[in-house]
Amino acid sequence: MPEWLVERGIGETRALLVDGDQVLTAKLHWPGELRAGDLAFATLISKHAGARRGTARLEDGRDVLVDRLPPEATEGVRLSVRIARAPIAERGRLKLAQARCIVVGSAPTEEFKTTDEPRSRDIFTLGDNVRRLPPGLWEDVWSAASSGSVEFPSGEILISTTPAMTLVDIDGDGSAKELSLAAIPAIAQALSWFDLGGSIGIDFPTITDRAGRKAVDETLGRALFEWPHERTAMNGFGFVQLVARLEGPSLLHRFATSRVGMCARMALRRAEFVEGTGPIVLLAVHPALKAKLKSEWIEELARRTGKQVRIEVDPGLALEAAQAQIVAS
Incomplete structure (x- = not known):
């Protein structure tokens, strides 16, 4: 039977639906991103008179387009919303997340959160967590x-x-x-x-x-x-x-708008699973990737490998061609 496998990597969570050694479906999530099915509390910041749609601001400051607004919803009112589509970056612009109004004037109840049907299908929650997806x-x-x-x-x-x-x-x-x-x-x-x-x-x-x-x-x-x-x-x-149905950025959208970020995360994955003996993980990357590697990511790589991490820059490497090895010094 096909099964979802989830690998919680550094800077991203990866999921594959696999049947034996065949990949059927792939999904990717970056921490902090909104996802379709998420419930949130927001404030309605703009709405045309008589319209069922408007713009709301989540508690973390992000704006979302919200529909299914009832007539009594006016600017400044508090809303419970469910995310229908995550924001999608495009060349030169960001398409705001889309959401649906659930309740006016109150936050989602804990009972509602635990029984919410869209979240009950979340493969990042229901999939089998593995340290590493099958090689290749x-x-x-x-x-x-x-x-x-x-x-x-x-x-x-x-x-x-x-x-x-x-x-x-x-x-x-x-x-x-x-x-x-x-x-x-x-x-x-x-x-x-x-x-x-x-x-x-x-x-x-x-x-x-x-x-x-x-x-x-x-x-x-x-x-x-x-x-x-x-x-x-x-x-x-x-x-x-x-x-x-479009619920968020595809892998192609991510490469089109965040290629350096995609390559930086893959470089960390290669370093996390590199084999060999020695006290140091040496990761050679294109200069653009080094600028993208967050300090907390490097610290997490050191924790996961139990080794020191050294980053070297090689302008001759393609973005996609980061190299990792274990060295003695």
Whole structure:
């Protein structure tokens, strides 16, 4: 049976749904981030007269867009809200978190918090905690998300994020129909591996005959049967649009807007699990990564490894290519 495994790393928590040695789904959370399902107390700071939507400020100072406001909710009133979508950074802007008003004038009760249905499905709480995810699995997901590509026998898919939607392009050999059919398993894999949601466009090669387009549509439907979504039929230019629930930043969004942060956390993971004998963990990183490594992260790395930590800078290393080793001095 597939099972969720949760690795609580330095600066991030990683989760994989695995079936044997196969990754089905991946998720990532950074400490302090809002998550879909979180309950919070907020103050309504702006709302147009008669509107059901407005902006509220959480107790920690973060603003959220809130809907389902009752008519009696006026600026300055206290609200209990449930986060529906975490904030998402995009190039040049931050999309505020979205929330729904639960109660006006009071905080969520402890009984409500413990029986809240969205939080009861939280895999970061319900998954099996492990010291380390099975070797190679998180690395495979991380590398694919870093490159924004997934290979299949006759080609690869390339995935990129834009403010409007996530786009999937297909490149490879074979006829338009053959290439499209061959790419579908990689597309299904990417959707789950990268935790994608929102509006997603797939640009298949142009298939001229209607029967060929129908065959691709049906195969895509079977591949995505268990992935909740809505989609359009393929048009004459090979374009298919998917719409799925968006609860927070995908791995692709994180790499697009926080690549240095993603690479810094992976560098710490490599250092945490490096093998060898000696009193010192030596971590060589690109200069940009050293500036991103927080002192508390380095202290936690020393605590987890039981060794001193030394950071060295190497401008010749790529952001993604941090190197860790155990040294004697």
